[in-house]
Amino acid sequence: MPTKKLGNTNLLMVGTAKGAFVFTSRDNRRSWKVSGPHFKGISVYHLAYDARNRVMLAGVNSYQWGPVVARSFDLGSEWKRSKNQPRFPKESGLSVKNIWHIEPSSPSEPDVMYVGVDPACLFRSDDQGVSWTVNESLMNHETRPKWQAGFGGLCLHTIMIDAKNPKRQYIAISAVGTMFSDDGGKSWSFRNKNVRADFQPDKYPVFGQCVHKVVRHPSKPDVLYQQNHCGQYRSDNGGEDWVDIQANLPSDFGFPIAIDSQDPKRVYVTPLESGEARLSPNAHFSIWVTENSGKHWQEMRTGLPSTAYFSVLREGMASDQEDPCGVYVGTTTGHLFYSRNQGKTWSKISDVLPPILSVSTGTI
């Protein structure tokens, strides 16, 4: 199939428990060059490429020296730390433990960036990531005293800014749920109706759901998909309510979810065998894809190991912007796979990386 090429260089950023690796391809993803580890020995939870300003940002979390956001204008050759890091005010009693997610805002706000942190909160930068300001509405949310952490911490791991109206924002927190703002983050409301919380006495609470990752397609901003601790879900109305789309998937559990850049009905997940085991079901590591918004799922594993006990974390899968869409998945065993054809066939990029915490893509 002929492919439509967007830019000159495809970028694949991999955050691991021992540093970041930056892969680049200049032949339409046929071969990759790698640099790294950047921040050797330190956990990099997430990286993002801000194509508006041609800057790469990394969330770097040292268990000894704490978290920092770092920026690079040369694909990682040189990094500079943000001048004013995401920090809670003294009166909050809170302290940033980890940077979990970095998200550029819409094209209409070229200098605006967001990061999500643990303990769950949102920080905004109006100067391309040089300095950061806490979202006070979320920091002081009336329900915060009742928020409970998931196994990975009380982390804000998903940030989605509407491309046309950046005041419309979604965030997701484990184990609080999905939240929405239509006033640029001045106020937040929950979007968790019909999402199960099997670990709560009330299985359908207003908040307290363990959402693992939420995605949506820019062309269909009201259609959301989420991989939850307790199932896979789709919302057709901007999160007002959700429908269960587990259908024929082998498990309701998993962490990542990715959406095809060329088709808003095409979504990818990699289920894991139960919240207790957290391994490939029956030792079959597979990516499952739906072509009809979750009515039916198809297993995709051509090119993947025949037997594997892998686990993939919430930021461990991503799609690119090419046509046909590329899909990338990194495991906690340091295996990095990708598909150039919407998951039909898979190739290995590396199997020697440290435990992979995140994969993310960009085009230069």
Added chain:
Amino acid sequence: MIIVHISGHLKDYTGRKREVEVPDSVKTVLGLVTNLDKAFPGVKDRILDDQERTRPFVNIFVNGENIREGESERTILKDGDRVHILPSVAGG
């Protein structure tokens, strides 16, 4: 003067200097770290959390004594003191 011994990734902030001098006017460990941050911006965030508490896996010693066994960040400093800021072992 108070002599501060720097180690680990903190040297990224001090231009690889292992030892720096801070005037004894700082009075406390918190004052010392704040003073260090003026000379080496960002270093305070690495040593102390948002609440100005020493990060869990960082140890500060004043003349060989761990400040956690005393007054922590309020530990009083005087001329001639030697301060070590070290990452903890935190593992095998």
